[in-house]
Amino acid sequence: MRVGIIGLGAMGSAIASGLIKKEMEVILFNRNKDKLDRFRDNKNVECASSMKELAKNSDCIILAVKPYVYQLVADEIYEEIGEKIIISIAPSFTIESFNKIFPDKKFVLAMPNTPAMVLAGLTGICPNDKIDDTELKDIVEIFNALGETAIIAEKEFPAFLAATSSMPAFIAMFIEAASDAAVYEGMKRQDSYDFIAEAMIGTAKLIKEKMHPAELKDMVSSPGGTTIEGVRSLEQGGFRSAVMQAIISTAEKSKNM
Secondary structure (H helix, E strand, O other), rough: EEEEOOOOOHHHHHHHHHHHHOOOOEEEOOOOOOOHOOOOOOOOEEEEHHHHHHHHOOEEEEEEEHHHHHHHHHHHHHHHHHOOEEOOOOOOOOOHHHHOOOOOOOEEEEOOOOOHHHHHEEEEEEOOOOOOHHHHHHHHHHHOOEEEEEEEHHHHHHHHHHHHHHHHHHHHHHHHHHHHHHHHOOOOOOHHHHHHHHHHHHHHHHHOOOOOOOHHHHHHHHOOOHHHHHHHHHHOOOOOHHHHHHHHHHHHHHHOO
């Protein structure tokens, strides 16, 4: 499947880089030609001179542009789409609203997160009813090039966005705060970033291998020890409530965009 990508911002470039590393054929378009330069010399890449040319020569088209540009894109490429698949990575669309811009077309709502930039992403996808099983398998393969892919129901998209796409920002804030404390206690700044990140990677691996978070917390928290003292401090600061509210408010915001 030849993948067209319109827009080479952070996420569009990350997707392009992942597909190129998997030796997939890609065709790219960006109005700022400078952003195309980093991809031009790759044997699997074609740089299109227009969105219409890209749509004509692609099997599926990923829209990696701002939502307010979608209608302009649709006006230019609609006649070239035919049975090709359109993929939106914007968080503000539902199947119903997207269908108003691309009526009667095959499309998929997709929600990648920024770890896709290092091929460790998680992408949620939701196809409309025009996508068959073979096409869905092809779309999963595309996003698996960036990490892992989950097929989710449309009603789950707000929670998925908050718990995965927005989560890197929340985790980065935690690492930054933990680093400040470690530096206060005498650790070098870069060491603190490295050590905290490694601790989070290892913890995530344990949980992903089906250790319950509460079990892991209890395992580390010895009676009267240092860890339970830290847990007490977090609870005094409303840690769990703050995390819950961050996820809920993010999800609610996405519903109202």
